Amino acid sequence: VVIVFLIITTSVGGFIYVKSEIDKKNNAIQEEIEKEKAREVKRVELISKASLMVSGYYYQEAIELLKSDSDIYNDKLESEVKKIEDFVADLEPYTGRIEQIFFHTLIVYPELAFGPNSSQAQGYNYWMTTQLEFQRMLPLLMERVYVLIRISDLYEVDAQGNVTEKELYLPEGKRPLLMSVDNVGYPESRKKDGFASRLMIDDNNEVTAVIRNLEGVEIVSRTAEVFPIVDDFIKANPEFSYRGAKGMIGITGSWGVMGYDPKIASEAATAKKIADRLKELGWEFVSHSYT
Numbered sequence: 330v331v332i333v334f335l336i337i338t339t340s341v342g343g344f345i346y347v348k349s350e351i352d353k354k355n356n357a358i359q360e361e362i363e364k365e366k367a368r369e370v371k372r373v374e375l376i377s378k379a380s381l382m383v384s385g386y387y388y389q390e391a392i393e394l395l396k397s398d399s400d401i402y403n404d405k406l407e408s409e410v411k412k413i414e415d416f417v418a419d420l421e422p423y424t425g426r427i428e429q430i431f432f433h434t435l436i437v438y439p440e441l442a443f444g445p446n447s448s449q450a451q452g453y454n455y456w457m458t459t460q461l462e463f464q465r466m467l468p469l470l471m472e473r474v475y476v477l478i479r480i481s482d483l484y485e486v487d488a489q490g491n492v493t494e495k496e497l498y499l500p501e502g503k504r505p506l507l508m509s510v511d512n513v514g515y516p517e518s519r520k521k522d523g524f525a526s527r528l529m530i531d532d533n534n535e536v537t538a539v540i541r542n543l544e545g546v547e548i549v550s551r552t553a554e555v556f557p558i559v560d561d562f563i564k565a566n567p568e569f570s571y572r573g574a575k576g577m578i579g580i581t582g583s584w585g586v587m588g589y590d591p592k593i594a595s596e597a598a599t600a601k602k603i604a605d606r607l608k609e610l611g612w613e614f615v616s617h618s619y620t
Contacts, residue, residue, distance in 0.1 A: 368401040375401075376409055385567035386476075386499075388417045422496040427483065429507040430470075434515065435460045437540055437553045438523030448518040460552060467562045471569045475506040477559075479574040479613055499571065508576035510555050511617060514584025525553045527588020528603050535560065536606055539588070560610055575610060579617035 375395055382391040392413050395406050436442040436459045443450045458466075476499060483505075484492050497505060513528075520526045525538040526547060538554035541547055551557040555576075563570045580586055587603055589596035604614065 371398065371401050372403070372406055375406065379409065379413070381567060383413060383416075385573065386571050388413055416500075417498075420498040420500065423499050423503075423505060425504070427478075427505050427507065428475075429509060430466075431509045431511065432463065432555055433457050433511055434513060434519070434524050435463055435554055435558075436523055437525065437550075438543060441521070441523030441543070447522050449522075453522070460558075463555065464552070464558060467559070467569070468566075470506065471566055474503050475569075476503045476571050477508055477563075477569060477574045477576065478505045478571045479611075480507060480577060480615070481613065482571060482574065497571075505571070508559070509579060509615070510576055511579045511581070512584065513578055513580050513587050514582070515588045516584040525550075525588070528554065528556065530603060530606055534606070536603060536610065556607065556610075556612065563611075570611065573611040575612045577613050577615045578607065579615050581617045 375398070379391040379395050382388075382394065392410050395410050395413075396402060433456055436453060436457050439459050441447065442453045442457070442459075447453065478497065482497055483495055485495055486492050499505060515524060515526055520541055525540045527539050528536055529539055529549070531537045531549060535551070535557065537549055537551050537557045539547055540550050540553040551561060559575055563573075563575070582591060585591065586597075586600040589600040591597045591600065608614070
């Protein structure tokens with residue numbers, strides 16, 4: 330009986346031990362499966378982010394992103410890296426025509442700009458673009474495969490002022506485009522004629538416009554000036570901008586600076602903050618007198 334008991338006890342104990350080991354292995358396998366699922370989620374996220382970067386012409390940055398986490402890097406990510414590297418290797422310097430498109434501040438309320446009380450309706454018709462016209466132009470330009478670039482993408486200037494031409498690499502078929510905005514001043518007459526009143530930095534750290542509506546009340550609007558319209562369009566369509574390029578701003582200062590009086594210290598400081606933020610957003614400042 331004792332021998333039988335020992336055999337049964339040993340068998341049960343062995344079974345429990347074996348089962349425990351199997352459970353441990355199964356748990357470890359399941360844990361690894363869950364970890365791999367999490368890694369795959371991260372891979373998909375990286376590929377999505379890298380694809381967005383590539384659409385904005387940030388090729389090397391996309392490659393670095395895909396390689397950034399050794400814990401998840403595998404054949405799938407390596408394949409994505411190779412696709413980008415092969416694509417970049419096939420790029421050739423652009424040698425065609427480079428065009429420029431130019432705007433003043435936008436007419437937001439045509440009924441005021443061209444109405445009976447307008448200060449210069451005929452001049453506005455010659456020189457200005459309406460908000461609606463501008464908003465309709467951007468998708469048409471993109472449809473015609475234009476890509477906004479910086480003038481600094483074409484030339485570099487050394488410390489001695491020597492200018493050297495740079496090579497610009499764009500995908501085949503793309504057409505580089507320089508955009509410029511002149512004056513960026515808001516005299517009182519234009520505030521009454523349906524133009525913006527000034528620029529400002531909003532709660533989202535974006536440069537937006539302030540304008541008097543048809544009732545004469547000042548409102549904040551992201552469709553009342555070139556800058557926020559372009560910024561928002563490129564957020565939705567990164568392929569329209571080469572590495573975040575927006576346009577050139579040629580301020581005269583004759584009507585203030587972006588709606589502020591540079592002779593007043595506090596207003597000059599506000600204008601400088603706006604200018605700095607515009608630079609961060611991809612806009613460049615140029616001398617109006619060079620045009």
